[in-house]
Amino acid sequence: MYEARQNKEKVSRRIDGGSGMARQRVKRKNLEVIKATNSECKSNHIQRKIGFEFETGWMVSKKKGFLTSILSKDKFIRLSKGEKIYNGSGFTVEADDASKSESEIEFVTPPFNSISEVQNKVQNIVLFVKDCLLQSADQSNEPDKSFIFQEKYKIIPPNNYDVIKAGPQVTFGLPLNGVPNIIKGISPIKNSEYRPNLNGLVILIKSYLNNGKQNEYARPLYYPKEITDSGMLARTNFVKLFKIAIERDNLNKYGFFEKYILWKDKKDNHLSIEDWLGMFNDFDLDNRVFGNGILAEEEVGARIEINSNTPYSKARKYALSKSDYRITIKKWLTEIYNESKDILSTIKDSESLGALGEKTEEVADNQEGIFELRKKQGNKIPHTQWLKFAKKWTHKVAKLSHADINDLSSAIRPNIIEMNPTDTDSQETWD
Structure with missing residues (x-):
């Protein structure tokens, strides 16, 4: 041999x-x-x-x-x-x-x-x-x-x-402003030409949400990082990517009072939590990030209904009953905006989702996400x-x-x- x-x-x-x-x-x-x-x-x-x-x-x-x-x-x-x-x-x-x-x-x-x-x-x-x-x-x-x-x-x-x-x-x-060159088919945010990095970040997040979107005919995901399979997986966590985006695009996080009273002349330069969440208004923010649940392939196979128009309904119902992945879209996005934590990198079996934390790679004299x-x-x-x-x-x-x-x-x-x-x-x- x-x-x-x-x-x-x-x-x-x-x-x-x-x-x-x-x-x-x-x-x-x-x-x-x-x-x-x-x-x-x-x-x-x-x-x-x-x-x-x-x-x-x-x-x-x-x-x-x-x-x-x-x-x-x-x-x-x-x-x-x-x-x-x-x-x-x-x-x-x-x-x-x-x-x-x-x-x-x-x-x-x-x-x-x-x-x-x-x-x-x-x-x-x-x-x-x-x-x-x-x-x-x-x-x-x-x-x-x-x-x-x-x-x-x-x-x-x-x-x-x-x-x-x-x-x-x-x-x-x-x-981040290179993301739209890789992930296609997702509309840019308003005024994306002035916020190219924020636009790239939003497109990346939407690619996750599209994969996790609730669908009665869809099977549960076999593992969490499968939510990235139609695009890119961020190994740098989303809190760090958010910080990079607002720094590159020269944005400030203002609240309602600052936005409408103190800095009326700086509206194009602000990003409130309402603005941030509003960029994802094509999703129901109260829905889960993993809308169809997560269940190992062997468990999905054991719960498939034969001769049914919705063959994954039993598997989905069981997957959604598990408590490990009940993260709402609003909760995830809010934690990112608050620069608190990237919840996806903390869930069970997260593997490489945000696994590098705030580690970045030098690209053309700038620290960028991996x-x-x-x-x-x-x-x-x-x-x-x-x-x-x-x-x-x-x-x-x-x-x-x-x-x-x-x-x-x-x-x-x-x-x-x-x-x-x-x-x-x-x-x-x-x-």
Whole structure:
């Protein structure tokens, strides 16, 4: 069995062919998968500049300890989320939650600062996929094509594994006025040209609320951060993003008295709580942020009604009866305005929702929020396209921050990010 840690071992390289996935075996002397330095693979590292994750759907478990093996017939157990499996050159192989009882393989990169880093490191991931995972599954004699990796981990590929498909995620720092270039279909606020950062923040929040909107035909969300799956997830919390928005747009939080009596000439420069909540008047603010509740996939499946026009009604009713997620839209928005706390980052199983607190990333000499693109999560792409995807998004982030593609940390930040409509509307550019 091939062990990825043995770089000098001769291994066969799998080359994808045409229909039927015809293959050639080509001997390679050295597999370009080298253990990364500790600085590249820190636990719970912050992905800056631009980083990538690829969730694969390949199940992984690890051998039990001696005592637990004696007490149980099962020899393998699931891994914890984020548990390291392998350190590569410019990436780590980690465990991610697939369900309550299973874990899957995920590739995670450190922050990249240039297109050349992206080219070299993501290519290393692709080589690892071809020369380790696919190779080992091909050579397995097990009925399910499972194999042991590094004498400790059991990896099980899906039924059809000629390519490894993954839901990609992208993490990067972004000025709030660049949000409308990524999240489409939400109307701007009034006078958005004078409040571009506040506009971006409102659009981001509305994308959350659209996903959580109550719908009798919708299933409950499987986990809280699924509320971000059609857009971006804010890893910097919303209290910090609100502070950034009002500072960038030179706004002041005035109450009723100041607004109408003391500073009549400064109405365009104020933002009262009424103004703030009024920007979301297309939602019922007394409704919950998670309008359909949250329920694990296994629990939803157990409560689906057969032969019903509303197949999720039992699951929704049960999910809404749970007390963990009874947060109203008004409560969430008010806490943000008061700069008190981002409630979503404090709820049960919040995971990466606002998990970085007030941490920001320097983008063109300004501290900006850190975001995770999740709208590509449901669009599984084969490993043969991962590098192309990564390069496209590196170019996109560079364009959004007006940065040099060879040095994403250097950029000239204009007051408002302006992009050519033909660029922003191009599926080739943005998908």
